[in-house]
Amino acid sequence: MSYRLYVRPTAPFQGPDADLAEQRFNWALLDASGDSQAHGSGDSRETIEQTLAQNDLKGVRLIGLIPGEEALFCLADIPAKQSRFIQQALPFAVEEQIAQDIESVHLALGPHTENGYQVAAIDHRQMGHWIELFSGWSHAVLEAIYPDASLLPITDNGWSICLDGDTAMMANDQGEWLSVQSRNLGMFVQTLSAPPSEEVVAEVPVTLFATENEFDHSQADIGLLKGAARLAVKEQVLELMPLELLAHAHHHHLCAPINLCQGGYSIRRKKTGVFGVWKPLVAVASVWFILQVAVEIGFGYYHSERAEQVQEQAMGIYREFFPNDRRTTAGNVRRVVQGQLNQLQERGTDAGFIALMKYTGSEYTKLAGADSVVFNSVNYSQNRGELVVDVRADSYGKLSALRNGLSDKGLEAQIGSVVNEADGARGRLTVSGG
Template sequence: MSYRLYVRPLAPFADPDQNPEVQLYSWVLHDASGDAQAHGSADTRDAIEQTLAQNSLDKVLLIGLVPGDEAAFCLADIPAKQSRFIQQALPYAVEEQIAQDIETVHLALGRHAADGYLVAAIDLNQMQRWQTLFSGWLHARLDAIYPDASLLPAPESGWMMCLDGEFVMMQSQRGEWLRMQADNLPLFAMTMAAPSSEEVIAEIPVQLYGLESDIENQQPLISELSGASGRVSVQQKPLEFSVLEFLAWSHHQHLCHPVNLCQGAFSIKVSGASPLKPWRPLIAVASLWFVIQLGLEVGLGVYHQQQADDLQAQAMAIYRQAFPSDQRTHAGNVRRVIEGQLRVAGSQGLDVDFITLMKFTGDQYGRLPGSGAVTFNSINYSRNRGELVVDIRADSYDRLSRLRNGLANQGLQAQIGSVVNESNGARGRLTVSGG
């Protein structure tokens, strides 16, 4: 089961290089289903690590939340689609939106929205300190760092706000996040409610979350927020759990689209033993054996094919010496031809006489499918030439050809001459000899 540990450092922030042990955190531990299994409001790192150890948890995904006002929201209108070109153009696309030298700022790229790419900009040195603060925890490994305000649920219209002690976190419908002193809410409301020259004046919905105590303490400011311009409609929603648990719930439910600051030079390199690491030597040996076996099989196949080709060439050379005039026999049918010739020679002795030729011709005639469609008109035999000449008629030339091929497969010389195609079939002269 995959656990997530949401950690949010509390002010004042300790120097992670000098005395990180004095830093206090609010935190919440979620299981894979999003249920909070443990939480704390002001604990040290050691106390959180001990909680993980007591619950036998290891390799928990740590998600660090930093103050939203430390990571500025920017929009980058970049027409390119390939990641390499987007990263190259990113500094130039947001340079005018940042109040400090672009070379001292770390830029993290988010999702592509209707107005462009969401971008988070944070000071390089500050990002280094945050990454150091959240790295190297026992039983947990850093998975992401987000501006806390960017984890608020994205509203369909207007603004989403959450009171957080003396501060207020905000997120607009286009994904812009802010974090400011709650005392500045009335002034921000006047800026938010001021319409542009082309905008029709309409009511701006605001969903305001917070603990009941915070909402009660900030009622004067909330009243000023809703009455500053008459355009802001505030809907108050008390929280039944802490602000951090609200942000963690929103993130688990995918209600927000935060920008992970761990990119580029601050990307997380996951270290740890692969589950296949103990098997790597065995996998290497098995792979080597497979390659050797495959090469051996291929080599033997090539060798045996060459041997077969050599034997076929030798057999055909010997056959050509014995039967130089036979051009129809090849390596594929030489065995069948020789067996037929041997059967003929065994049946007739030294000569192939009339009886033998008639026997083979009649045998092949009986093997023809639909032999009744083939008729012998006349039969002549020449002892001097050792030939049997049959004047034959069939319903198609195909039957004549099958009869000839059957005799040839028996080792006899068979030819069809004087073929005449007629309307009702074909007739010709079949000449059969012992070869």
């Protein structure tokens, strides 16, 4: 019988340079029919491996779930249909939605929708850390890694929300996911109320998952959701931990998450008995390849020298017009110039609600004395591609620091309607894709 082991690390998370043996996990073991056979919370890797060994289980398929904020949801409008061309065009299609060097980001391709290809973007260093954390387990083989919020069951034409302690996982039927602080749910009421398409709808359905204790402790925030005029909130009580909801949804195909284990991070399983049949053909192909290389090596050496000369000429022209750019090299100058031309033609890019919230929240956490900065409301205009935050601080300097941090990320950030009061200042922060 085939088993799946869903493993989700718990806070505090061990960083790339920390001792991974100290990391604790919530976990659930499902059989082939999707029934839970065992589960646990706050356990070490050793404890989980011992459980598999005691039940004489081998080759269990391990599904790793990482915090939803670790990966960014993007959309890529690529007209090509062949996989090779899609992969080549993917970095260019999403580069302007990501506020860091695209070469430092791992891109995982998801399904194609009417809005384009769904893409998950995650920092290479973080992805390497998660691969290391979930690899090499006894009695289990890594099959996939997903952002946890992306496994929420889909609510048609609406949103799914799961309360999990201090965190609220959110996802909609367009494939977008987001993890936020539970106490900040009220700030998203107007955004959740916006219909997912241009169609006129009377209500936007919201399915709210939580345990009875979570519902009791979050009555104030839940009341804000229920009080919204256009939200139809339906509560579903969880008898067990949220991880088992995510595992159930994934096993029964109630969601469409993007597996981050692609490209250089794909899971390669060894196969026995089949490769041996192809060994003679591989040997012949190898000999042919060596002969072909020997024939072409002379031409290659000549063209290599010519290519270096052309690259030097191209970089000389580029530096003549951009003398202060030290990051561009001969290897990426074409992509850099193409990106600059795209920006001039498109007059900016809508980074999307998820991306703008992520970067605004990231800069908020970096502020000195962030406790004195309060977001009173958050609104998002899909038509204008703008995130508007009504923010209050004990000084205008902190509002300015928040704006400057977003600008340094390559986003367009402005503060308007500033009102100086006796105990601080308040204003309206407008953020767009730049």
